[in-house]
Amino acid sequence: MKAVITVTGKDSVGIIASVAENCSKAGVNIIDISQSVMKEYFAMIMLVDIDGLNTEFGEFVDRMTRLGREHGLVISTMHEDIFNSMHHI
Template sequence: MRAVITVVGKDTVGIIAKVTDLLSKNKVNVMDISQSILQEMFAMVMLVDISDASVQFGELSKQLDALGDSLGVKIHAMHEDIFTSMHTI
């Protein structure tokens, strides 16, 4: 299963490093990253493969949530299908 992880919030040092570190510890493979600064807001979108992940999706979401709180950013992990169904015909 592929998921989309988004990180939105105020830019600080090491956001990408900490998120990717958490993902690699859980054996989640990052397939694509796009990152930009929109009106001083950090916005990162990652496409990841969680087929071989060492934890359940719910647990991964929880860990990302907690990391987001500690970094002062909002992290969402959602199934890729939600975006493809909403935005493509």
């Protein structure tokens, strides 16, 4: 199973590193990253594999949300099924 992590906010040093570190701690494998910086704003979409997740998915979502808050970013973590069901028949 996969999930999509989106990170938006003001650019700063180490955003990708801290998100990746948290993924690794939770047993989440990063499959793909797409990121762009427009002026000082940062936007990243990360596709991750959650099969090896070592905690509840809800707990991982909360952890990422908290991480975002600590860094002044908005991080949302959503199961891939919501995108698949909305955009694929």
